[in-house]
Amino acid sequence: MAYDSILDAIGNTPLVRLNHFSPRPGVSVYVKLEGYNPTGSVKDRIALFMIRAAEEAGELQPGQTVLEPTSGNTGISLAMVCRMKGYPLLCVLPDNVTPEREALLRAFGADVVYAENATSTNDAVFKAQQMVRDEPGRYFMPYQYGNENNPRAHYETTGPEILRDVPEVSVFVAGLGTGGTLTGVGRYLKDNLSDVKVIAAVPHPGDLVQGLRALEEGFIPPVLDESVLDGRIVVDSVSSFHMTKELMQKEAIFAGISSGAVLKVAVRIAERLESGHVVALLADGGWKYLSTELWSRDYDETPEETQGTIWW
Ligand SMILES: Cc1ncc(COP(=O)(O)O)c(C=O)c1O
Structure with missing residues (x-):
């Protein structure tokens, strides 16, 4: 095939x-x-569905940055999909991420920011939500926990x-x-x-x-x-x-x-x-x-x- x-x-x-x-x-x-x-986890499926649906609905347009709070597989899957489709990806990471994971995100071309003093994914979620509120229109946040395309x-x-x-x-x-x-x-x-x-x-x-x-x-x-x-x-x-x-x-x-x-x-x-x-x-x-x-x-x-x- x-x-x-x-x-x-x-x-x-x-x-x-x-x-x-x-x-x-x-x-x-x-x-x-x-x-x-392709990136070694089930999350490739949902990354593709969430990005494709956002494009079809006009929620994600060229020039926007995809922003996701994640330390795990979903970030790496989004990094692959965004690389292919030409969107910058910014992952908001908690403090305890292993160097391998950050390196893999960067290898795909993603950027990362750390949510200061954040030890859990929940803290990273709050930080990402704040970033979306601070700069309306700049980011699209798939948010796997609340996205029906998951x-x-x-x-x-x-x-x-x-x-x-x-x-x-x-x-x-x-x-x-x-x-x-x-x-x-x-x-x-x-x-x-x-x-x-x-x-x-x-x-x-x-x-x-x-x-x-x-x-x-x-x-x-x-x-x-x-x-x-x-x-x-x-x-x-x-x-x-x-x-x-x-x-x-x-x-x-x-x-x-x-x-x-x-x-x-x-x-x-x-x-x-x-x-x-x-x-x-x-x-x-x-x-x-x-x-x-x-x-x-x-x-x-x-x-x-x-x-x-x-x-x-
Ligand atoms: C390694 C691993 N196992 C299981 C799951 C659970 O899958 P789901 O988010 O669909 O409940 C995830 C994702 O959160 C995962 O990264």
Whole structure:
């Protein structure tokens, strides 16, 4: 397949059946490898949808700068899309960003500013909102937490790809960050299948699993539609690390830390099923997490059990 641009290479990521995580013969666990997108994460999908929709609506015009508060994957994805489309990108970063991430943003041509004394994404959001207010018309802020084109990207691309590849999917599992993946894929699957279930993997409040957020910390992203969820399972960060390493050891799949949390939940769900197919979305590859050395650590043989509620 020859693409006309790197933007056409977004999506259509591989779906792989895991051979060492299924609890019994009639139950399969599949993983969708979003690390195979051009910048290495699921966020390429929403970056393209948010920018394209803003252009079509006239909210983003040549000469304007795209401004986004982000320390993570979304910034890198926006940097690729903006580079291709010719918009300057300015990312507002919290103080604790790793040098690799800043270097990658700059490699794509993005500029960065630090939100002073900001340790969380929330502080970076306030700073970016202030910048938009201070200079009306200069910036366009996609704001992934409140932009309907975030779940729409998953409704129109990720969801159909999953149904095409596993037509009888019984349960879909993904991490909860903005909620865009769970909302968009969940809605699509529920619109097309009668009894599919959708389960969120979430961290403990205060326990960092990069890319995921605990709703108890007080911010419910506007794009999250909680009515599509059939359960929310909490996974601690050590278990997420452990499972990410186990995925490498047993299946030779190199994925990021939130993938370990998602896989842990997928396996717990699979254990409840007599038969069926569980599909887990792994948001990114392992490259950005090498400095954690999670793959060379030893882990306790009995990691903490998952907690949470399954409402079916
Ligand atoms: C590594 C990683 N995993 C999971 C997620 C969660 O995805 P979503 O924002 O669609 O809920 C994100 C994004 O926030 C992420 O960067």
